[in-house]
Amino acid sequence: MPTISILDGYIDEPTCLGVPPYISPYPRYLAGAAWTFDKKSTLFYVTIDQIRKDKTTLDTLAKSDVVVVVAGTSVPGRYLSGLPASPNELVSIINSLTKPLKLLCGPAAKTGFGLGGGKHVQNIQSVEGVFDLIITGDGDIVLSDLLHQHLNIELVDPAHCRSDPHMIQKFAETGAQIVTQHPFYPQYLIAEIETYRGCSRSIVGGCSFCSEPAKGTPSFRLPKDIIKEIHMLYMSGVRHFRIGNQPCLFSYMANDAGKKEFPKPNPDAIEQLFKGIRSIAPNLKTLHIDNVNPGVVARYPKESRRIAKTIIKYHTSGDVAAMGVESTDPIVIKKNNLKASAEEVLKAIRLINEVGAVRGQNGLPELLPGLNFVCGLEGETKNTFKLNYEFLQQVYNEGLLLRRINLRQVIPIPGTKMFSVGDKLIRKHKQEFHRFKRLVRQNIERPLLERLTPKGTILNDLYTELYEGKTTFARQLGSYPLLVGIPGVLPLHTFLDVNIIDYGYRSLTAVPFPLNINTAQRETLESLPSIGKKRVIRILAKRPFTSKEQFLACFDDPEIGKKLLEFVTFT
Numbered sequence: 001m002p003t004i005s006i007l008d009g010y011i012d013e014p015t016c017l018g019v020p021p022y023i024s025p026y027p028r029y030l031a032g033a034a035w036t037f038d039k040k041s042t043l044f045y046v047t048i049d050q051i052r053k054d055k056t057t058l059d060t061l062a063k064s065d066v067v068v069v070v071a072g073t074s075v076p077g078r079y080l081s082g083l084p085a086s087p088n089e090l091v092s093i094i095n096s097l098t099k100p101l102k103l104l105c106g107p108a109a110k111t112g113f114g115l116g117g118g119k120h121v122q123n124i125q126s127v128e129g130v131f132d133l134i135i136t137g138d139g140d141i142v143l144s145d146l147l148h149q150h151l152n153i154e155l156v157d158p159a160h161c162r163s164d165p166h167m168i169q170k171f172a173e174t175g176a177q178i179v180t181q182h183p184f185y186p187q188y189l190i191a192e193i194e195t196y197r198g199c200s201r202s203i204v205g206g207c208s209f210c211s212e213p214a215k216g217t218p219s220f221r222l223p224k225d226i227i228k229e230i231h232m233l234y235m236s237g238v239r240h241f242r243i244g245n246q247p248c249l250f251s252y253m254a255n256d257a258g259k260k261e262f263p264k265p266n267p268d269a270i271e272q273l274f275k276g277i278r279s280i281a282p283n284l285k286t287l288h289i290d291n292v293n294p295g296v297v298a299r300y301p302k303e304s305r306r307i308a309k310t311i312i313k314y315h316t317s318g319d320v321a322a323m324g325v326e327s328t329d330p331i332v333i334k335k336n337n338l339k340a341s342a343e344e345v346l347k348a349i350r351l352i353n354e355v356g357a358v359r360g361q362n363g364l365p366e367l368l369p370g371l372n373f374v375c376g377l378e379g380e381t382k383n384t385f386k387l388n389y390e391f392l393q394q395v396y397n398e399g400l401l402l403r404r405i406n407l408r409q410v411i412p413i414p415g416t417k418m419f420s421v422g423d424k425l426i427r428k429h430k431q432e433f434h435r436f437k438r439l440v441r442q443n444i445e446r447p448l449l450e451r452l453t454p455k456g457t458i459l460n461d462l463y464t465e466l467y468e469g470k471t472t473f474a475r476q477l478g479s480y481p482l483l484v485g486i487p488g489v490l491p492l493h494t495f496l497d498v499n500i501i502d503y504g505y506r507s508l509t510a511v512p513f514p515l516n517i518n519t520a521q522r523e524t525l526e527s528l529p530s531i532g533k534k535r536v537i538r539i540l541a542k543r544p545f546t547s548k549e550q551f552l553a554c555f556d557d558p559e560i561g562k563k564l565l566e567f568v569t570f571t
């Protein structure tokens, strides 16, 4: 019985996230393939961050018979809780292992390593020599083949893919328990859930920059199968889920998928899925979504409205319908075969706002749009930046809410149409891109943030993640969490509620809520509105306070003290 280690170097694809606190389906399905082959298989799961922190973790890998590395960020972002494995790092780790068979799977094996927006993908050749097998198909299927072939790599096809999603169902269920080995398990781990792969727009070639059309037309997992997998994850202790691994959730089980570019959504299937998840995971803490095609929402408002209402009925608040806008310039839209016009995107934003802008239990609106723009696409001119900026201004001027604006530069991924165009427009418009980004941050994002979370908003259940100087950074769990800086050094890895007191361009400043005035740190007190350093010195000298009157008496201006009463407690 072979011993198998899974090294999670983390993945980030347009339709799937596996950087902590997320665990992607890749390692879970791999574990399932091994345990389906032999339920007594010994399996170790380690993350690249664990290896960085503790080199002795490598001993476990060195003793294994097989080491499978999951890696590759085809759309790299900025991460707070984990750093994806770099090609050089993998070469050094894998070179140090002599005994095991070494396999690489994930986006890195298929298209190479994305190093950052606007940069060329680093070719797989940079790591190829150190691995015994580069799996260009599905890692779980190929691992299963390898185990059945007594680890003889000559007898397996590294490009073998599942022909039907049902082929991985047993893997998905059986592999769920690997989550217990994740360093963030159980309280800070989000399981990314797959509903389908492939894009309906692949029949018209798909968007020029996207690798998803290479997976063909949609191939759906059945609601009962997804529910069963979530049940197994829930039984293993997971409480946070994101239905994020698909190109467009609103198109899940859509009628005529594979025949029409924009198939009609199927609200009943989504109701069945979400209702089913809630019934088998009644005490889940997070149920969020990702990826919604604005072209679908604009074409089918009646069905989309129903779907948005269903999601809100069963999910947890603070949810985001992330929409790929890419560009609002008609020339760029046409040349890159993008999915929606500016008018269609606006319709979709209005619809999601109409249904989802109501504030929910965690302090944020229930469901809001997030917008993704991609710069450097074919046909882009200086006017493109102007049109995109004017579009965002219009969204703001209409009083709409957005949860997120993501501006990135295209990565010319091998196998996509953008690969032949390359990075020439990224280089040409480098200055325009940075200017556009700056203007959006200053004039759109920050005012939107103030509209989204007015001062005094209470946000619940933030998890403290790290310090920067004397500021503690914390986030809620779920899709695209807002980054909150809390002045003061608070205990890490704990949950707390906060009160919003100020804004950065892309982050919020807050103090713990309620704030115990007798134990609060100096930095936290100094950040309170209108208080100033001198009053803080007086408060520190006169602590502890046992009553409001005592507290107010230490203020030169009692009105300032009265305003602070809504923030503070004395015990």
Ligand code: SF4
Pocket (backbone or CB within 6 Å): 199, 200, 201, 202, 205, 206, 207, 210, 211, 212, 213, 247, 293, 324, 339
């Ligand atoms: S609609 Fe475009 S961006 Fe979205 S998955 Fe399909 S090809 Fe990719």
